[in-house]
Amino acid sequence: MKAVRRILLLFAVLALASAQERVVESVVPALAYGAHCSSTVELQNLSGRPVVVDVEPHRASGALVAIAGHPEIPIRLTPRERASYKLAIEEETESVWVKVRERVPSPRLSPVVAITGATECVIGDQLRTAGRWVVYPTQSPWFSG
DSSP states (O other), rough: OOOHHHHHHHHHHHHHHHOOOOHHHHHHEEEESSSSSSEEEEEEESSSSSSEEEEEOOOSOOOOOOOBBOSEEEEEEEOOOOEEEEEEOOOEEEEEEEEEEEOOOTTTTTTOOEEEEEEEETTTEEEEEEEEEHHHHHOSOOOOO
């Protein structure tokens, strides 16, 4: 009987701990790839604690895309680490988007990952760069406004 109570108590503690964790979702839209364009997503951990974020790149169709040189969706950032990622896309497109999910382990803590994106295109003999800013997730990452 004591063993059953201990197991139930353990499950209650685990359920309470998981209820306290929250997830913050961000979307970087309108990234371009092709013969003359490439895009980068940059993540920066602004805190003194390690952070795990899920980075999910998507084609316009919604299909997942790989991150070049990184075999997993979860990315671990050490305290104050900054990292840039490009996607493994060969075709010509201007409709790639990336969803970033940050797991915040406690209600007392705030999200700490700064997210930016940039698209660089060579037009003639000039390099042009356009920033891509985070938007709140919606049904579709393409929005009007």
